[in-house]
Amino acid sequence: MGEYAGLGDVAGKRVLVRSDLNVPLEAQPDGGQTITDDKRIRASVPTIRELADAGARVVVVAHLGRPKGAPEERYSLRPVAARLGELLGQEVAFATDTVGDSAQETVAGLGDGQVAVLENVRFNPGETSKDDAERGAFADQLAALADAFVSDGFGVVHRKQASVYDVALRLPHAMGKLVAAEIEVLRRLTESPERPYVVVLGGSKVSDKLGVIDNLLGKADKLLIGGGMVFTFLKAEGHEVGKSLLEEDQLDTCRSYLQRAADTGVEIVLPTDIVVDTEFPSGDREPQPQVVAADAIPADALGLDIGPESGAAFAAALADARTVFWNGPMGVFEVDAFAEGTRAVAEALTKVDGLSVVGGGDSAAAIVRLGFDESAFGHISTGGGASLEYLEGKELPGIKVLED
Ligand SMILES: Nc1ncnc2c1ncn2[C@@H]1O[C@H](COP(=O)(O)OP(=O)(O)OP(=O)(O)O)[C@@H](O)[C@H]1O
Numbered sequence: 001m002g003e004y005a006g007l008g009d010v011a012g013k014r015v016l017v018r019s020d021l022n023v024p025l026e027a028q029p030d031g032g033q034t035i036t037d038d039k040r041i042r043a044s045v046p047t048i049r050e051l052a053d054a055g056a057r058v059v060v061v062a063h064l065g066r067p068k069g070a071p072e073e074r075y076s077l078r079p080v081a082a083r084l085g086e087l088l089g090q091e092v093a094f095a096t097d098t099v100g101d102s103a104q105e106t107v108a109g110l111g112d113g114q115v116a117v118l119e120n121v122r123f124n125p126g127e128t129s130k131d132d133a134e135r136g137a138f139a140d141q142l143a144a145l146a147d148a149f150v151s152d153g154f155g156v157v158h159r160k161q162a163s164v165y166d167v168a169l170r171l172p173h174a175m176g177k178l179v180a181a182e183i184e185v186l187r188r189l190t191e192s193p194e195r196p197y198v199v200v201l202g203g204s205k206v207s208d209k210l211g212v213i214d215n216l217l218g219k220a221d222k223l224l225i226g227g228g229m230v231f232t233f234l235k236a237e238g239h240e241v242g243k244s245l246l247e248e249d250q251l252d253t254c255r256s257y258l259q260r261a262a263d264t265g266v267e268i269v270l271p272t273d274i275v276v277d278t279e280f281p282s283g284d285r286e287p288q289p290q291v292v293a294a295d296a297i298p299a300d301a302l303g304l305d306i307g308p309e310s311g312a313a314f315a316a317a318l319a320d321a322r323t324v325f326w327n328g329p330m331g332v333f334e335v336d337a338f339a340e341g342t343r344a345v346a347e348a349l350t351k352v353d354g355l356s357v358v359g360g361g362d363s364a365a366a367i368v369r370l371g372f373d374e375s376a377f378g379h380i381s382t383g384g385g386a387s388l389e390y391l392e393g394k395e396l397p398g399i400k401v402l403e404d
């Protein structure tokens, strides 16, 4: 019936597809769960569709959340499997375990072109084990369910886990369409970006993201820094930052980046004004936002957004960009009073004449929350950690294993 890249004729074959179906769910009063954003499920459809159309018996393996190696009802993939069926327009069988009796019976019952989803792979301790033998033993069980493997969960390719890495060592394998498309966009960003190439970094995982700066200083023309990262840079420049997010042990690293940027002619743009409050927003306390100069943050205040002057300056710095990568919100966008900096950057990205890429779960969520149309952005990556690690120049185990 049909070929699938690298695997030859897949008609009648059982093909295990690793997808990233890790979507946000909201518990309902009736005990059910509602999917609040199905982007990752939609992004997984083309590969599954193509394999099913080629006559394969498609077995989807995926994780949801971070259960600790044992079943937990709230992390069940059942509602996700139902949504996948709606999107595919065909029935999707669901196995109530990942490699046990239910999985084996479900897979055995598949006809050509039919699709099944296995229960959350992280209900099994072998999936995320750091012990190669334990992971390998679990991968053996997964591999026994299929004749071939397709890796399509871009959001997890930076994880050395059984269903991402070890199973590819055990079966004929190929890269899925989503992983190929994501890698292609990121490759363009890292290898031959059209210039000016501007990177916007924000968010709260400061130490996670400093490594990206190291790598990008040699590549980007401008780095715009907002979000929780700002304050470590401001402090490194000698300013007081009050109660703002601060990574004391990264001050020297930030100083070295500022020096390297100055030496190499890369522009690091830091905010000149900050929206502060005396407390982190919580509960029913009404926020009391106040705009202050970035070098005059009061001792009893904490920075929660970049100010309007900085938002305008960031937008201006993005106006002539031909390539943009944005990861991490500029402020605590979940609260309206601190969302304007993120809005200014998102708005500027929609006007970029060139390639604009948004990576990261919270950045993508911010776009949706602030009411932007996703199609106004060049590419919204389904992987946060994965896209950052790629840009950092790190080897992604789930990609490397396919290439070896
Ligand atoms: N000044 C700030 N102080 C504290 N938190 C902040 C600040 N600015 C932004 N944040 C928070 O940063 C969080 C997002 O940061 P994160 O680094 O996780 O972004 P992301 O990379 O898009 O998401 P992910 O890594 O989950 O894919 C948001 O919840 C936001 O409220």
Ligand SMILES: O=C(O)[C@H](O)COP(=O)(O)O
Pocket (backbone or CB within 6 Å): 020, 022, 065, 066, 155, 156, 159, 361, 383, 384, 385
């Ligand atoms: O949500 C994500 O970034 C991916 O699904 C990976 O999930 P993880 O960080 O729990 O491995």
